[in-house]
Amino acid sequence: MRQSSFFTKTLKTISSEEQSKNAQLLLRGGFIYKNSAGVYSYLPLGWRVIQNISQIIREEMNAIGGIEMLMPALVEKRYLDITQRSAVDIGFSVAGHDSGRAPYILGWTHEEVITEIATRYIQSWRDLPVAAYQIQTKFRNEPRAKNGLLRGREFIMKDLYSFHQSKEDLLVYYETVRRAYEAVFARVGLKAYYTVATGGDFTMSTTNEFQVLADAGEDTIYYKEGSSIAFNQEVVEESGEYDVSDFQKGSAIEVGNIFPLGTKYSDAFDLRWQDENGKKQKVYMGSYGIGVSRVMAALVEVSSDERGIIWNPAVAPFLVHIIPISDDSAVIREAEKVYEALKGEGYAVLLDDRNARPGEKFADSDLIGIPFRITVSQKTMEQNGYGLKLRDKDEEQIYSLPDLKQHIALQR
Amino acid sequence: MRQSSFFTKTLKTISSEEQSKNAQLLLRGGFIYKNSAGVYSYLPLGWRVIQNISQIIREEMNAIGGIEMLMPALVEKRYLDITQRSAVDIGFSVAGHDSGRAPYILGWTHEEVITEIATRYIQSWRDLPVAAYQIQTKFRNEPRAKNGLLRGREFIMKDLYSFHQSKEDLLVYYETVRRAYEAVFARVGLKAYYTVATGGDFTMSTTNEFQVLADAGEDTIYYKEGSSIAFNQEVVEESGEYDVSDFQKGSAIEVGNIFPLGTKYSDAFDLRWQDENGKKQKVYMGSYGIGVSRVMAALVEVSSDERGIIWNPAVAPFLVHIIPISDDSAVIREAEKVYEALKGEGYAVLLDDRNARPGEKFADSDLIGIPFRITVSQKTMEQNGYGLKLRDKDEEQIYSLPDLKQHIALQR
Numbered sequence: 108m109r110q111s112s113f114f115t116k117t118l119k120t121i122s123s124e125e126q127s128k129n130a131q132l133l134l135r136g137g138f139i140y141k142n143s144a145g146v147y148s149y150l151p152l153g154w155r156v157i158q159n160i161s162q163i164i165r166e167e168m169n170a171i172g173g174i175e176m177l178m179p180a181l182v183e184k185r186y187l188d189i190t191q192r193s194a195v196d197i198g199f200s201v202a203g204h205d206s207g208r209a210p211y212i213l214g215w216t217h218e219e220v221i222t223e224i225a226t227r228y229i230q231s232w233r234d235l236p237v238a239a240y241q242i243q244t245k246f247r248n249e250p251r252a253k254n255g256l257l258r259g260r261e262f263i264m265k266d267l268y269s270f271h272q273s274k275e276d277l278l279v280y281y282e283t284v285r286r287a288y289e290a291v292f293a294r295v296g297l298k299a300y301y302t303v304a305t306g307g308d309f310t311m312s313t314t315n316e317f318q319v320l321a322d323a324g325e326d327t328i329y330y331k332e333g334s335s336i337a338f339n340q341e342v343v344e345e346s347g348e349y350d351v352s353d354f355q356k357g358s359a360i361e362v363g364n365i366f367p368l369g370t371k372y373s374d375a376f377d378l379r380w381q382d383e384n385g386k387k388q389k390v391y392m393g394s395y396g397i398g399v400s401r402v403m404a405a406l407v408e409v410s411s412d413e414r415g416i417i418w419n420p421a422v423a424p425f426l427v428h429i430i431p432i433s434d435d436s437a438v439i440r441e442a443e444k445v446y447e448a449l450k451g452e453g454y455a456v457l458l459d460d461r462n463a464r465p466g467e468k469f470a471d472s473d474l475i476g477i478p479f480r481i482t483v484s485q486k487t488m489e490q491n492g493y494g495l496k497l498r499d500k501d502e503e504q505i506y507s508l509p510d511l512k513q514h515i516a517l518q519r
Numbered sequence: 520m521r522q523s524s525f526f527t528k529t530l531k532t533i534s535s536e537e538q539s540k541n542a543q544l545l546l547r548g549g550f551i552y553k554n555s556a557g558v559y560s561y562l563p564l565g566w567r568v569i570q571n572i573s574q575i576i577r578e579e580m581n582a583i584g585g586i587e588m589l590m591p592a593l594v595e596k597r598y599l600d601i602t603q604r605s606a607v608d609i610g611f612s613v614a615g616h617d618s619g620r621a622p623y624i625l626g627w628t629h630e631e632v633i634t635e636i637a638t639r640y641i642q643s644w645r646d647l648p649v650a651a652y653q654i655q656t657k658f659r660n661e662p663r664a665k666n667g668l669l670r671g672r673e674f675i676m677k678d679l680y681s682f683h684q685s686k687e688d689l690l691v692y693y694e695t696v697r698r699a700y701e702a703v704f705a706r707v708g709l710k711a712y713y714t715v716a717t718g719g720d721f722t723m724s725t726t727n728e729f730q731v732l733a734d735a736g737e738d739t740i741y742y743k744e745g746s747s748i749a750f751n752q753e754v755v756e757e758s759g760e761y762d763v764s765d766f767q768k769g770s771a772i773e774v775g776n777i778f779p780l781g782t783k784y785s786d787a788f789d790l791r792w793q794d795e796n797g798k799k800q801k802v803y804m805g806s807y808g809i810g811v812s813r814v815m816a817a818l819v820e821v822s823s824d825e826r827g828i829i830w831n832p833a834v835a836p837f838l839v840h841i842i843p844i845s846d847d848s849a850v851i852r853e854a855e856k857v858y859e860a861l862k863g864e865g866y867a868v869l870l871d872d873r874n875a876r877p878g879e880k881f882a883d884s885d886l887i888g889i890p891f892r893i894t895v896s897q898k899t900m901e902q903n904g905y906g907l908k909l910r911d912k913d914e915e916q917i918y919s920l921p922d923l924k925q926h927i928a929l930q931r
Contacts, residue, residue: 114586114651115640140636142591142598143623148636149589151651157589174526177561177569179554180592180656181611181673186554199593201611201625211555213613224552224560228527239526239563244592244656261593 108425110459115150117471127323129404130255132416136475138403138424145252145260149400152475155424155455156403157263161242163294163421164265164397167287171280173240173267178220180244181211186219190375197247199260213246218368218394221268222376229270229390231381236276240267242399254323256404257360263399270390272380274369277391281367284395288317288363295402296410296419299362300330300337305345306366313342314366317397318359321408326361329354360405361398368392416476417499420519425457427515428477432465432484442483445493448508449481454515473498479515520837522871527562529883539735541816542667544828548887550815550836557664557672561812564887567836567867568815569675573654575706575833576677576809579699583692585652585679590632592656593623598631602787609659611672625658630780630806633680634788641682641802643793648688652679654811666735668816669772675811682802684792686781689803693779696807700729700775707814708822708831711774712742712749717757718778725754726778729809730771733820738773741766772817773810780804828888829911832931837869839927840889844877844896854895857905860920861893866927885910891927 115137125131125141133139138153149157165175181201187193198212214220221239229235242265252260267284271277285301292299299317306314316339318328329351330337340356343349373379373390380388403422410417420426427449431442439460446458457477459468472480482494482503493511496503497518506514527549537543537553545551550565561569577587593613599605610624626632633651641647657676664672679696683689697713704711711729718726728751730740741763742749752768755761785791785802792800815834822829832838839861843854851872858870869889871880884892894906894915905923908915909930918926 111645112584112649114588114649118639137640140639142632142635143593143595146591146593146595148591148632150636151586151588154588172524174563176526176563176566179558179560179673181555181558181658183555183558199613199623201613211611220554220560223554224562227530227552228549233523237524237526246593261591 108457110457111461113151115152117474125255127253127255127257127404127408128411129257129323129407132407132411132474133255133404136416138475139256143260145249145258147256147259147261152424153403156418156422157399159422159424160295160399160402161263161265164242164291164399167291167294168240168265168267171238171283171287173238175241176239177241177243178214178217178224180214180246182214182217182220184210184212186223187212190219190372192219197249199246199248214243215245215247216394216396217241217266218268218372218392219376222372222378222392225270225373225390226376226378229378229380232272232383235380235390236269236271236280238267238269238280240265254325254404256400257323257408258325259400262401265397265399267395269393269395270373270378271392272388272390274391277367277369277393281365281393284365284393285315288365288395288397291397292317292319292362295406295422297362297402297405298409300328300359301335302328302337302339303342303349304339304364305342312367312369313346314364316361316365317363319362319405319409320357321360321405322358323408324358324360326359327356328359329356331355360401360408362402362405363395363397365395366393368394411476414470415474418476418478420478423455423476423478425455425477426519427454427456427479427481428459428472429456429481429483430459430465430468430472432468432482434462435485438483438485438488441488445481445483445508445511449512449515452512452516478519481511520869522869523873525563527564529886537667539665539667539669539816539820540823541669541735541819544819544823544886545667545816548828550887551668555672557661557670559668559671559673564836565815568830568834569811571834571836572707572811572814573675573677576654576703576811579703579706580652580677580679583650583695583699585650587653588651589653589655590626590629590636592626592658594626594629594632596622596624598635599624602631602784604631609661611658611660626655627657627659628806628808629653629678630680630784630804631788634784634790634804637682637785637802638788638790641790641792644684644795647792647802648681648683648692650679650681650692652677666737666816668812669735669820670737671812674813677809677811679807681805681807682785682790683804684800684802686803689779689781689805693777693805696777696805697727700777700807700809703809704729704731704774707818707834709774709814709817710821712740712771713747714740714742714749714751715754715761716751716776717754724779724781725758726776728773728777729775731774731817731821732769733772733817734770735820736770736772738771739768740771741768743767772813772820774814774817775807775809777807778805780806823888826882827886830888830890832890835867835888835890837867837889838931839866839868839891839893840871840884841868841893841895842871842877842880842884844880844894846874847897850895850897850900853900857893857895857920857923861924861927864924864928890931893923
């Protein structure tokens with residue numbers, strides 16, 4: 108894509124009310140626009156990152172048998188009445204102009220909806236196990252929206268729900284989802300701790316979360332290098348069961364959670380399966396969330412420097428940024444040449460074809476954080492090559508086009 | 520995908536309150552689930568169709584320079600107050616539990632939001648023209664939700680907005696969008712008439728719509744074979760300017776609309792561009808919608824028979840349906856072989872691996888409407904081939920694997 112035809116620009120300054128690193132950098136870089144407190148638009152750069160994160164999640168969910176679908180945002184109040192969750196105060200209620208009634212809650216989670224749907228399709232042992240997920244905008248009436256995309260009133264989530272014949276089968280799948288989540292976080296470039304947490308609104312037992320250490324995090328966890336498990340502060344304090352004396356304590360961001368729901372929702376909706384002998388049996392459920400927009404924010408919180416964001420190549424809005432550092436026509440032609448060559452390799456390439464000073468182009472490139480920066484100048488042309496600098500490194504080296512391609516292929 | 524691991528099944532009967540063909544067939548086939556009046560879930564089959572339609576739209580929007588982004592569903596009331604649209608009665612208002620206030624309207628259109636965003640990024644002649652779009656869930660508080668996905672309270676739309684230096688530039692782009700829309704409707708398999716329509720809430724002048732003739736349509740148009748333009752009944756009656764004496768009259772479905780907004784929204788938000796002489800100038804806007812979920816419904820309305828849906832290959836949930844018509848292990852192995860071979864070609868293939876009678880498998884295949892049906896049986900194996908039947912044809916023919924691949928490649 109050509110930068111001159113882009114909708115957004117970088118901003119020198121932003122409103123002082125945004126204090127979190129993710130909001131500041133994403134606003135300055137032109138990734139997001141703040142429409143209201145806790146309500147953001149994803150501008151083209153930000154939407155590309157969201158789509159890249161979503162695609163990684165989609166691939167990992169499909170790999171464990173998850174089937175994609177989409178449930179409504181308008182969740183009729185009757186759904187949440189059944190499980191006594193209609194009064195949970197994070198639910199926005201929706202009224203029509205003509206009625207004053209509030210028949211809907213804006214979906215903040217979909218256990219009730221998926222369970223009702225499942226009653227239509229799950230009848231016998233043949234129909235289990237099954238797992239379905241969606242990537243969807245969700246809503247929470249947060250009293251105080253804060254920390255940019257970390258705690259918004261409208262945000263993007265992936266939620267997966269699974270249905271099983273037995274608790275044992277649920278627990279096996281639960282571990283499968285845990286491994287899929289580990290793959291997701293590794294691929295997007297987050298070091299996430301698997302923690303034991305309290306149950307909350309979803310389940311009475313303990314649950315598990317994936318937490319990323321970051322100053323902006325709202326949670327506190329006890330973690331230890333080399334330990335496959337960490338603990339949320341609340342569960343340690345409430346249960347008194349966990350010895351965390353040799354663990355470190357740290358302010359973390361919850362990026363995912365997995366809940367062994369058991370039969371709470373299936374019982375409420377009378378979802379049953381009939382075994383080979385015709386006997387009705389309980390259905391065991393799990394639910395599993397990843398905050399897609401929160402993952403974007405967490406990535407910015409943990410990977411930036413004083414010049415801007417440092418994106419992991421797997422989720423970066425563009426993989427390569429080409430910057431001609433002269434408006435000489437031979438330089439422009441050469442930049443166009445490498446632009447077409449790298450697009451031809453299937454890479455997402457941004458060409459800075461703006462009429463701007465090199466210093467401004469470099470500053471913008473660092474701010475938006477594209478992993479590979481290629482400069483084209485009289486100097487690089489004299490050496491029959493292009494300057495390649497990685498966003499997280501300082502040195503630039505000159506490479507011929509074949510070597511350049513090889514370097515990008517190896518390091519992406 | 521294996522049918523045995525699918526979340527949904529076909530239904531023999533559905534609630535009698537659903538009278539439209541699209542709702543009946545999509546519910547029976549397991550494409551959608553009705554959660555509330557006018558509120559549906561897209562089940563895995565339906566979601567695949569929505570994704571296919573969305574991808575075609577995305578490709579055509581990108582081809583005319585549209586840049587994808589995502590705006591919020593929670594549209595603060597202040598946006599619509601500026602253009603006096605906050606009282607339009609199709610807007611759902613949203614209140615928090617703790618306030619009783621209704622600070623948001625659920626987005627039913629986004630002219631105001633995109634225009635405010637544009638004021639941040641459009642300042643000079645260098646920043647124009649620009650066009651941005653989103654594919655998003657939208658909400659309308661329809662007094663009477665009806666006709667299945669044709670008039671829902673929650674639905675999926677693509678909306679594109681363009682910004683220009685002059686009315687002339689807007690009108691040139693308007694024609695570009697018209698051609699892109701024609702490409703979209705041709706690719707998804709809809710014959711859409713380009714009509715002149717009245718302005719409605721968006722603009723004072725006439726606008727243009729894309730209308731598909733169908734019994735279930737709520738609009739009436741005057742159309743003529745070979746004419747590049749048709750007319751909505753209202754505009755003919757209200758203006759008295761159009762001679763439609765040799766046109767035919769028909770009950771049509773609006774699947775898209777394009778609006779020359781002019782400066783209504785840019786004036787309201789004081790969006791201006793500075794010309795080369797430093798003088799502030801007006802910004803001319805257009806907005807352009809396609810009802811994504813409505814396109815799915817329209818396709819069903821115009822393409823089905825007494826046995827079920829007939830999907831166009833470009834949007835079908837799967838391209839090929841493989842049906843072993845015996846549970847003999849050699850037949851199953853052969854079905855698995857052609858399943859893997861066609862997946863290897865990159866096709867979306869559904870394998871009916873259920874333990875069911877051939878008649879039931881054929882009836883389900885016809886109902887869900889997959890374009891290519893391949894049968895594997897002792898008979899086809901004796902002829903060293905596979906039975907191939909197109910959904911919209913009656914005869915089945917036996918082909919070897921290479922011939923089968925060629926036929927599918929040619930006719931998809």
